[in-house]
Amino acid sequence: MKKILIVSLVLALILGTLVYFNSNTVEAKTMKGKVENFSLKNYDGKTFTLSDYKDAKAIVILFVATQCPISNDYNTRMVKIANEFSEKGVVFLGINSNKKEDVDEIEEHAKSNKFPFPVLKDVNNLIADKYDAQVTPEIYVVNGSLELLYHGRIDDSRKEADVKSHNLINALNEILEGKEVSVKQTKAFGCTIKRI
C-alpha cells in the first residue's frame, strides 16, 4: 500500500512538472509571456542583442520588408514614430526575415527611407519562427525584461489619413506613463513573411 502511494505521488509530481513546462511553452508560443532573446546583425555588420536594452523604457521590434506594399505604406509612419519615441527612451529594432531580401537590398531600402533604426537580417527566419511572426509589418513591444507588452499592428489603416486607432502609439504612451497597455493584442494585416 505504501509503495503504491509513493509511486502515485512520484507520477503525480512528474505529470505536474510536464504540464507546468508545457503550458509555459504554449504561453511563449502564443506570446503571452516573455519573448526570446536574440542577437542579429544589421546591414553594416554590427550585432544587436535584445537583452542589451534592459534599461530601455520599451523596445519595439518591427518585422518589415523591402518589397511589401503594406510594409512600405508604413515607412514614413515608422520613421515618425521611431524619431518621436526614441527621444523618450524607447528602442526600435527592425527585423527582415524574408528569404529573398538580402542585406544589400535591406541596406538600400533602410537608407532611402531614412530609417533611424537598424534593420537586422533574420537568416533562415529563425526569430520570425520563434516569435510566430506572420506578416510585415508586425510589431512586438517588450520591456527591458523581455516581457511582451503589445503585439500586432501599427494602426488600423494603410492610408495614414484614414487611421482611427493608433495602436502602437497608444501602447507606447501608456507604457511611458507607467500604465498597463490597454489593448495588448491586435491583428496585423500585411504580406506573409516569405520563409525558407
Add this chain to the structure above:
Amino acid sequence: MKLINYLLLILIFVGCNEKQTQQTTISSAAPEIEIINLDDVKELISERNGKPLFINFWATWCAPCVEEFPDIVELSENKGEEIEFVAISLDSESDLNGKVKPFVKKNNVNFKVLLLKESDVYPLLDWINDEWRGAIPATFIYDNKGNQVDFMLGLQSYSKFENAINKVL
C-alpha cells in the same frame, strides 16, 4: 438645324454624365468587380440559397495568392455548379482598375470577384475568424446554411482545395 444641334448636345451631355455606380467597368471586355463592405460579406455568407460557399481572400501584391489563383479558377470550372466561388480582393481601392481587373482578366476568372473597402479590412479580420491573424491567402468554406466549416491559411493546391470543399458537397 439649330434644333438638331441642340438635341445632339443634350445627348452628348447625358452620355458624359452617366451616373457612376459601384459596379465600375473600364471597357466592355473588363470584368465587373464590385467594391463591397463587411456587411456585404456577411450577407453573402448568410444568403446561401442551399449552396455552399468558397471564399478566397487575396491581393495582387500577395505572391502565394497569385500562385494559387489558377487552381481556384480550375476548381471553379469543375465544381462551380455545386458550390459558389467568390474571391475577395484586399488590394487598395486605387488599384482596382490598374491591377485587380487586369489580373482577373488574365486569369480568365469565371466566378464572382469583389474588392473589400480598405476601411473594412480590420473589422473583417476581427469578425470572420479568431484564428485568422491577417495573413493572406486565406480561404473559408461554408456549408449550405452559412456555417463556417473550414479555414485554410497560406498557399494551397488544387487537391487541398478540393478535399476541403468535398466536406460540404
